[in-house]
Amino acid sequence: MSPVVFLLSLAGLAGGTYLIRRLGVRVGAQASSPDDAAAPAPARVWIDRATVVLIVAVAMSNMFFEGHELVGPARPIGVGVGIVAAVCRVPMLVCVVIAMGACALLRLLGLP
Numbered sequence: 001m002s003p004v005v006f007l008l009s010l011a012g013l014a015g016g017t018y019l020i021r022r023l024g025v026r027v028g029a030q031a032s033s034p035d036d037a038a039a040p041a042p043a044r045v046w047i048d049r050a051t052v053v054l055i056v057a058v059a060m061s062n063m064f065f066e067g068h069e070l071v072g073p074a075r076p077i078g079v080g081v082g083i084v085a086a087v088c089r090v091p092m093l094v095c096v097v098i099a100m101g102a103c104a105l106l107r108l109l110g111l112p
Contacts, residue, residue: 072112078103
């Protein structure tokens with residue numbers, strides 16, 4: 001990866017993260033009225049969705065690629081096991097440990 005592409009990617013990710021945080025603070029300040037505490041403001045819902053999209057995009061790019069090369073099947077399978085654990089409402093730290101353990105076990109068995 002060339003330094004220019006890396007710096008542009010880094011700037012885009014940092015800028016997107018900062019923008020989401022900044023908008024989240026503003027929306028949270030405007031939407032915090034005690035009258036309608038049951039229903040979140042539409043802008044708050046969109047900020048939450050944008051945060052999830054940003055995190056998933058970074059995770060997906062790291063799950064399938066290492067530099068310019070595709071990774072072996074052990075990493076995506078390990079991530080899938082971690083996702084299944086998360087769907088089963090296992091604590092996040094335990095999900096990460098389960099995913100790492102599954103990936104390590106598959107690599108130990110010879111799967112790249």
